[in-house]
Amino acid sequence: MNSALALAAITTTIRFVLQRELDPPQRSGVAAGVMVTTRHPSKLAHSDGNPQRGINVYCYQVTPQATGNVAALPTRRSGDSLMARPTAAVDLHYLISCYGDDESLEPQRLLGTALGSLTATPVLTTAVVAKAVDRYRDDDAIGPLLREVPLEMGREPARLSPLTLSLEEMSNLWGMFGGGNESVLSVAWLASAAVITSDDHVRVAPPVLIRTVDPRPTGGPLLESVEAAGPGPTAVVERATVVLRGRRLLGPDTRVVIGPVEFAPGPGSSDSEVHVGPLTGVPAGVRSVQVLHRSPPGPGEQPSRTLASSNAVPLLVRPKVTAETTATDVVLTLDPPLRKGQRVTVLLTHRSGGGPDTPADLSFDLPRVATETTEQKVPRSDVPEGIWLVRVRVDGVDSLPERIGDSTFGRPVVDVGATP
Structure with missing residues (x-):
């Protein structure tokens, strides 16, 4: 099932599969009026005087399905355009809980009915999903959502199979639910797989109008x-x-x-x-x-x-850089012009002037370039007094200062005086 509503639709279909076994005509040993719900296990009703009875379906865990996700790759071309709609395949883990009068063994009778109906319906075919949607179409809580569920099952329909949980795992699971409720007779079941497909539009290439044969020597440049x-x-x-x-x-x-x-x-x-x-x-x-x-x-x-x-x-x-100071900024002019998205770091090396606490080197990571420009600014108040050798690093490549003599870089420099 490929819709974003696939998880809810699968839960509703499992609910339907169980409920239709409880509807009239009654099967032997199953009391009338038993309903299948999808509540959180901590909200299951209990009453000491008149026990409630029913079956509850709850999806307690969702895990990625490796096989389904690998089959969906890749979904994009090198230019980032979609070649197929991205999909996510997941397995749904359900807890089927049966509760009722323990004296008359109602939980066990309900569990037997649930196991029989789930075993008899191992595949949620399009026909079963359609019946489930039709059954709960007028439900105030989920009816409006189910009307939007497409019945196409995608690559393959979801399949149901039992899960084995140890006593410790089951105890931890009920402890996780909280709410102060005691655990009730339950069994775990797996629905595999629900496939969620995005609604992004896929670009489809137009058909080929003319086919030509162009012989050329083997081996490219x-x-x-x-x-x-x-x-x-x-x-x-x-x-x-x-x-x-x-x-x-x-x-x-x-x-x-x-x-x-x-x-x-x-x-x-x-x-x-x-x-x-x-x-x-x-x-x-x-x-x-x-x-x-x-x-x-x-x-x-x-x-x-x-x-x-x-x-x-x-x-x-x-890059090449020249620098000058204004009343408020150190202004850098770069060549070639910066393009949108480029990263710029300003590197300053102290040459002379300033006080004894003036650092030897400073660096300023500027925000990503928003539009094409040749100019970047550093607030003058962020640069201590002194004469500074200026370099810039654009996308990981540094500008090269000019030499003075054989072993000294001397330009470009900027003279930063006291801030006005």
Whole structure:
């Protein structure tokens, strides 16, 4: 059963299976007027003078069903769109309690009837669920809900089977219910499985209009390394040029994807070496680099298709930062611009000035970037007096300060005086 009401529908169906065995014509040994309820066990009625009689169905535990949940994976494509509605398969653990006049053995007679009816109905088929819904359709408490229950049973109907609980487990179970009630004659039963399916809409691809055969050599592009053009560190900055090395890099229509941006190979590119640059629009951080081979657009404005793709290689894109102070803030200007969702940490290293208690280093984790921007601010009151070397860390990649001499980083710096 796939509806979000599956748990309630299964409980109601078990109640119906038991109740129909107690309705007229009466079976031998079962008193008239016995009702099946779904109360909490602590609320079962007892009266010393005139004992109440009945059968109670209570779902005391819900556990995930590993088999059903594994069968439902995966439900999403790599782009986070749904390929199937997410489902959760669970097993329902029930306590069937029978109570009545102990002198006339009513609990035992009711339990015998319950065991017989549950054993005779091991599968909650669509027909049984439909009869249960029809039986309790006018019930003030659950009738409005049952009218919304779909009768389709999904992958397979729920199945009923007995559970074995030791005396200690049964005692602990009744102790958990509380309420001061003494335990009554009970048996545990399992309903497996209830499948809950979300109401999310699934995107279905349109049918294929034209099928084409496009022969091409086996083996796609293989990317071995990505590095900055010319001498220097392997990390790159905005508007730098990078060199990709590998095998079979050029195809009919080659594109190089760096982060969210696509580039065409530059002049001088070959099958083993591709030049890309200048890098514009690539956000700072660790970005993946991949080579794609695409087909030319087809007739009738058919879009091009990706024929082959290389492995992905990481590339560090360093941010650049300049800093200045205003009356209220230390203002940082970053290049490339920050994109929504990026994380920024401001790193300050004390150079000179200030007092003896001035810390050697400070760091400020800023809120995630809400909109594209080139500016971030740190309240001036949070930075002690002195001259500070400024760096920023964007998505895990630090900016590189400029050197003064051979072994000293000297820029960018910001001079923070006393707060006005």
